[in-house]
Amino acid sequence: MPDGLPLLDRYDHAILRALVADGRISVAELARRVGLTKTPVQARIRRLEETGVIAGYRAVLDPVRMGLAHVAFVEVRLSDTREAALQAFNRAARAVPEIEECHMMASSFDYLLKVRTGDIADYRRVLGERISALPHVASTSTFVAMEAVKEAGRGDQGANLAATLSPA
Numbered sequence: 001m002p003d004g005l006p007l008l009d010r011y012d013h014a015i016l017r018a019l020v021a022d023g024r025i026s027v028a029e030l031a032r033r034v035g036l037t038k039t040p041v042q043a044r045i046r047r048l049e050e051t052g053v054i055a056g057y058r059a060v061l062d063p064v065r066m067g068l069a070h071v072a073f074v075e076v077r078l079s080d081t082r083e084a085a086l087q088a089f090n091r092a093a094r095a096v097p098e099i100e101e102c103h104m105m106a107s108s109f110d111y112l113l114k115v116r117t118g119d120i121a122d123y124r125r126v127l128g129e130r131i132s133a134l135p136h137v138a139s140t141s142t143f144v145a146m147e148a149v150k151e152a153g154r155g156d157q158g159a160n161l162a163a164t165l166s167p168a
Contacts, residue, residue, distance in 0.1 A: 006051040011036060015044055016053070023057045063116055070117045071145040074131060075109040079138040088135040096134070098126045101152075109141070120144070 008016075014034040018025055025033075031041040048054045063069065078085060086104070089111070093102045101114035113131065117123040123142075131140060 074113040075141040076111040078136040
């Protein structure tokens, strides 16, 4: 295991799997499920939080029920890829609420964005007024998603991470 990463045993893995499935589970129920008493479970949760293994807790929202069903992936090519330009783009992209994810790529383009809007008209406005106006954007290409088969943030990401956990 790389230096600086916490060692996780089978109880830690069981706790993480249970918390991913239900982040609102009571400590008493969690202790019952993993086969420990409440005090060691609380101590383990605190350690997992302090070491950053548990990065936080949040509500999982349904974007479709919030009127945000349109998803587009956008390839972005920059006119300048020096560090200052990359940092300027990164800062500006973080400020656009419709950009759900932004990844720097090792590819024929520089960034891949996941953009969520209400419909294609909203997307067109966001592309024209916000994304194209980001620092150093030279060109974009859009790919519209027809269906989310597997999507992080809808329970899959944590479940996938938890599935990789094997007892130590």
